[in-house]
Amino acid sequence: MPEDDLALLIDAARKAGAVARGFVGATAKRWDKPDNAGPVTEADLAVNDLLLAELRGARPGYGWLSEETEDNTDRLGHDKVFIIDPIDGTRSFVEGSDTWAHSLAVAEAGEVTAAVVSLPMRDMLYAAHRGGGATLNGTPI
Secondary structure: OHHHHHHHHHHHHHHHHHHHHHOOHOOEEEOOHHOOOOOEEEHHHHHHHHHHHHHHHHOOOEEEOEEEEOOOOHHHOOEEEEEEEEEEEHHHHOOOOOEEEEEEEEEEEEEEEEEEOOOOHHOOEEEEEOOOEEEEEEEEO
């Protein structure tokens, strides 16, 4: 059910925020992705690893698509897929801005059924699921 997936995404996003806060943006180890695709930091990878363990651990039958994990066609064989950007706005993270976020979603048959965008440095968590409306920090918006 979308609301069960949403609860899982919210919990995982909060844990991701705790991990990311453990890194200082400008001092986090950083690499540049090939083809000028932007930076990646050790924080991106640590958050990705946490989310993979938390989400796939809870829903092993779901596929996985993440900006920080090599894509493969295995996800196409799953009815539901996690779609993840561990740190959306890595450049902002590196610059020490508070505008970066964790973006997490579940899609079923190509349609997003639950999603969370968490800005941990601003204590803002947007959440929505199919048929349930959207909230900011639990308050309908």
